[in-house]
Amino acid sequence: MTRLTDGMVKDIIRSLDSANEMLITLTGMDTIELACDAIGITPDMIDLDGIKVGVVPITAGKGTISKFSESVAEIVRRIGMEPFVTNGTDVNGLAEALSAKADIVFMADDIKFIAVNTKDGRYSDNSFATAAGYVSALKGAAKGLKGKDVLVLGAGRVGSIAAELMNEMGAAVTVYDIDRKAAEELSLRVPIKIADDANAALSSHLLVLNACPGAIDGRFVKKGAIISSPGIPFPFDGLGIKRAETIINDPLDIGVVVMAVQSASFTRLKNL
Missing domain, CATH: 3.40.50.12150 (Rossmann fold)
Structure with a gap:
């Protein structure tokens, strides 16, 4: 946490x-x-x-x-x-x-x-409550997740739970973590794709669940993206806010x- x-x-x-x-x-x-x-x-x-x-x-x-x-x-x-x-x-x-x-x-x-x-x-x-809540928020904003490509940034407790929940909903989940081993360990129990480049993955996904605390470069946010982001502090710069259609975020x-x-x-x- x-x-x-x-x-x-x-x-x-x-x-x-x-x-x-x-x-x-x-x-x-x-x-x-x-x-x-x-x-x-x-x-x-x-x-x-x-x-x-x-x-x-x-x-x-x-x-x-x-x-x-x-x-x-x-x-x-x-x-x-x-x-x-x-x-x-x-x-x-x-x-x-x-x-x-x-x-x-x-x-x-x-x-x-x-x-x-x-x-x-x-x-x-x-950890579960945050993951489940932000998955539901993303699902609501995206009008459902079944059959859709979703990127999860971060394979810690919240990101891993979110990836598992969205997989159960029928989403195609890609996960990036700065520690590739964390994503690999998650892939042993949840069928996910592993991204090696955060910026490339971000720029190719309209649906994103951000579960890492690092800053996100707005240049790589896909235009029209819907982002559910429990990560704190708020990680998006002005360009990222402008490019995204929706960013759901609160501290608590x-x-x-x-x-x-x-x-x-x-x-x-x-x-x-």
Whole structure:
């Protein structure tokens, strides 16, 4: 998980409404609809109202990020849940959340970001949630992925999961990673093509899922490209923005909503 910085999260709360409106415009789905699509359900199959969510600040590793916990809480509040940020941190904060009978507990350190369903012990992992959310966003913006060529930049946790999900949807997936061995290891379990040149691959694909943090040279973005990019910081220059038809990107929202909905789905699916 790429570590967020104070600067990346400071304006998240203020931008939530506009981000949701933009998501609807670009993908035809709001955040709840997208999150449900990402985990294979529809919004009418789950009741999110009144779910109590504890967000626990974690000081391990490089320490807490200013406004991170508050941003997570506000994101889930806007989908109908009832969040609170614990006063305590780490184990003390977890104990506080459990004592308050939180249904879901969010926690993040430098390695893992999870949302634990306290009723049955299962959890949603941010790497899967981010990958699934941005795959759904790309699918929505592209009006489906079946039979289409898609480029994945980055064969780390998010990129690998995204490649696997899109392969299952019937897309023809090409993967580039600066470490070719990472792409080769992915190819052992997922039928993908491996690209050796990132710029050449980028310039030949209209559909791109960017899962690497490096800057992208806009000269190589294919004109009219649809790009789903959970990578942070924002990697596109002015030329890349101009050449692309659509770029879907946010620092936190999509991944958190998918985590919340997936964690809730473990115990809150309706009997339809």
